[in-house]
Amino acid sequence: MPVSQRVVSNPVRAFTLIELLIVIAIILILIAIALPNFLEAQQRAKVTRAQSDLKSLVTALEAYQTQFRKYLNLFQTASWGPGYDPNSITSHRLLPLTTPIRFIAEVPPEAFDLSREIPGFQADAYAYGSRTSYDPPGQFWRDFFDIKLKYQYSIRSIGPDRHFDILEPASYPLILPYSPTNGTTSRGDINFWGP
Numbered sequence: 001m002p003v004s005q006r007v008v009s010n011p012v013r014a015f016t017l018i019e020l021l022i023v024i025a026i027i028l029i030l031i032a033i034a035l036p037n038f039l040e041a042q043q044r045a046k047v048t049r050a051q052s053d054l055k056s057l058v059t060a061l062e063a064y065q066t067q068f069r070k071y072l073n074l075f076q077t078a079s080w081g082p083g084y085d086p087n088s089i090t091s092h093r094l095l096p097l098t099t100p101i102r103f104i105a106e107v108p109p110e111a112f113d114l115s116r117e118i119p120g121f122q123a124d125a126y127a128y129g130s131r132t133s134y135d136p137p138g139q140f141w142r143d144f145f146d147i148k149l150k151y152q153y154s155i156r157s158i159g160p161d162r163h164f165d166i167l168e169p170a171s172y173p174l175i176l177p178y179s180p181t182n183g184t185t186s187r188g189d190i191n192f193w194g195p
Contacts, residue, residue, distance in 0.1 A: 043184040050111040050157040060104035074133030091125035
């Protein structure tokens with residue numbers, strides 16, 4: 001007697017469309033939760049980088065002062081030749097820290113994107129200003145340094161809001177300080193005053 005063969009049907013296992021849509025929805029929800037945290041971590045990292053760069057520049061400025069018995073003049077590179085313009089390019093204000101004596105290896109670039117630059121002004125590095133650069137007394141910034149308890153210089157980053165927050169009209173304090181308590185992209189500049 002012939003053995004009858006049974007056809008055993010093994011159903012093919014697969015995900016249904018509903019199951020796939022639920023998995024995709026869960027993944028999208030997780031991305032929506034993680035993405036803002038990731039972007040905020042990037043901002044915090046840039047703030048930390050800016051603070052570190054500014055501290056390095058402060059150290060270089062203090063070493064410069066120890067060597068030459070004066071602080072760096074804001075317009076010192078204007079006499080270096082036609083390729084140097086400290087009025088229009090912020091990194092040129094800090095170049096004497098790199099040559100002839102290297103107080104810092106290079107002028108660090110601004111940590112934040114400068115997409116809202118002032119026309120004709122290249123803000124490619126941290127903003128630097130010195131009290132000795134604004135003689136005679138009576139000029140706006142010289143008076144500003146006198147108000148600030150006779151600080152010799154200021155160095156600052158534009159901060160996460162990406163524009164210089166100089167308060168007008170002139171009042172104390174003139175430069176709005178950055179504070180992450182209002183959110184990581186709150187208004188304000190990251191400032192260091194010396195000494």
